[in-house]
Amino acid sequence: MIALSGLTKRFGDHTVLDHIDLELERGEIIVVIGPSGTGKSTLLRCINFLETPDAGQLTVGELSFDVTRATKRDILALRRRTAFVFQNYALFAHRTALENIAESMIVVQGMAKAEAHRRARAILERIGLADRADAFPAALSGGQQQRVGIGRAMATGAEVILFDEPTSALDPEWVEEVLTLMKQLATERQTMIVVSHEMQFARDVADRVVFMDGGRLIEQAPPHELFTRPRDERTRTFLRKVLASAPQPES
């Protein structure tokens, strides 16, 4: 189980996250939506401690601590239980696709190189890039790079994978293959928190959609409910805007 309670983050005197409470069951898939600058990325980054929260309690599995008293050990343990998929992929430029995926197994889990490479190959197989194992990131398309980014997250064995707008930086032609991979992970019941503007993906895959605005969770509900009967005015306004501008789903 993953739980945040009272999670708060300020940049200067700007409160970007305001006492966020959120709970996820193992295998649950949550999509976070909301206007720009609302704190969605900051929320994910705090869960991975890429940003240091100012207050709150973080729980991932057996690990639970007050963020104001987090030790180095807590932070490392937290990062080993969570993985991050970045908008701009952030692959290690000097490592091949295979090595990018194997890195955490070798360095963090202390696995022997041969074993790590064997498992990395299995992951490449699952993300459909077995034939690109020895390619460096610069030689891969955006979609392929992001799939390697997801493969790298999968390899950590993390209990939850955090996706920060994984398709926003992609050329339209590559979006689908990344969403397909994420759907595949969803059917395998990989716990995930996804920040995305892909409303169709949220509809298809999310167990719960969370709407954020101004650093707060405004409402959360299963997708069909949130999209058809939003309770809060702010949610309605937001949905009206994005659904109007979104391309109509192809039939």
Place this chain on the structure above:
Amino acid sequence: MHALDFDYMAGLVPILLGYLPLTLGMAAAGMICALLLSCLLAVIRVSRVPGLNGAALLFISFFRGTPLLVQLFLFYYGLPQIFSFLVSINGITATIMGLTLHFSAYMAESIRAAIIGIDRSQTEAALSIGMTRAQLMRRIILPQATRVATPTLMNYFIDMIKSTSLAFTLGVTELMGATQKEAAGSFLYFEAFLVVAVIYWVIVEALSWLQKWLEQRLNRAYQR
């Protein structure tokens, strides 16, 4: 004016080449030590390790701000007067030490610039998968930074080879010291120093060529 004594010069070449291993050896040893030290200094500067950062700045400032020859004299002639356990320090060790400290100060700044140039998102990615700061540096940042800095580091290596000639002022008979002795014996100063100049020149040209080749390869790296 007298004509150049070509026979003497031709005979000198093999004699002087015999000292090449010592010259190149001191440069190589100095380079390896300087690489390690400069990486350490660069990491301290980039991560702003409290306390150490100031020390690194002072170190870099001093070793860039004073002539190498002065530093060599300081180590070889000066330090043993203060620290008696250094009395047995020989000229070769003192030279390697001087080259290391002097050049690491310059190299640290090149490596620091290269580190800063690496996309910050790779740092976040490394941390997000659970790496420690040390693992991040060793596995992700330094391999890329040293690669970016390689052409510049090669320049320092070339410079270092030429600087080994200063060892002769500490009584080391390396390439330059040997030439000095030969010249003093034959009184053919011009011939002797011309030969040694050409030897340095050829080495440096060969390394410059290697450097260009390496640079081209590095530009093509990570594209496969």
